[in-house]
Structures are given as C-alpha cells and as structure tokens.
Amino acid sequence: MRLANRVLAALLSLAVACAGVLLIIEVIAARTGQQPVIVNWRAAYNWAARTPWIASSIRVAAGILIAAGLVLLIAELKPTRVSRLSADPAEAGAAGIDTAYTRRGVAAAIRSAVTDVDGIRDASVRVTRRKVTVGATAAAHDKAAALTLREPVTTAARQRLAALSLRHSSALSVHIVPGSR
16 A cells, blocks of 8 residues: 555645645736636636535535545555564574564565575565565576476575574475576
C-alpha cells in the first residue's frame, strides 16, 4: 500500500499546487478589474448561490466524495505486510531483546551466500513469511552442468538461514538456470 499512498499523495499535492496557482492568477485578474482568465469562477459562484443543498447534483457529488473517502479509509486501515522476520534472541546472543531482520536483509544475506558458490554468476532471492525462493544463474551454458550446482546452492542457502537464527523456519526453494551465451 505504500506505493499507492505515494502516488495518491503526489497526485493530491499536484492538484493542490495547480489550484493554488489558478487561485493566484484569478485573484490578480479580479483585483486588476479583468475578466476571469482561466476559470469562469463567477458562473460557478452564481450557480452555487442559487443551488439549494438538497439539490440532486449536490447529493450525488457528496455521495461520490463520501464513497471515495471510505475507500481510502479502508485501504489505510488494511494491515501492512509483515516486513520483519523475528530472530531467536537466545541464539543471536541478545537474550531479552527483540531481534528481527527485514525481508530485504534476509534476501541480501542469502543472495550473498549463493553467489559465493563457485559456478554461480547471479542470484535473485524472494523472501516471504513462510518461504524463501532462490533463483540462481549458473556460469555454465549447458543445463547438466547448471543442475550439478543445485546441491551446493541449497546447502549454502540453508547454512545462511541457520546462521540468521530465524524464529520461524522458512521453506526453501532453489531453481538453477544455465547462463546465456
């Protein structure tokens, strides 16, 4: 939801900035005795002055704004994805202290262990709460040579996971693909 929040905040701030610029232009034009420059605000002002609050156009606009507000409120109340993976503090040497790793940190640690294996050129790691998926690219161009690296890569990833001392064990999935020519 962070990305959606950032996009909505950017769009809202852009709209407010544009409205501010339009307001400044129209105020200057009104003070100098000119006609409206960009927005015919006098027509909108006259329409608002003669339209009662119980008009259907006002009710529809209010309903749309209320619905949009409720959608945004519900989206904000949705719990965020857990981004920390708890570590066992006793094994980490920090008894009584809440210790945890970010998903990105766990992924970087496993990627480092996997790329240290001879014959692995690159690796991508995806970490969820219950599963760690490793996709490694072998330096070898043939499939048979690449598949022989599966066991060392799995062992390296398991050892790094064990060294991190995560409180809840994660399933490990390893995929090796041969390098491109």
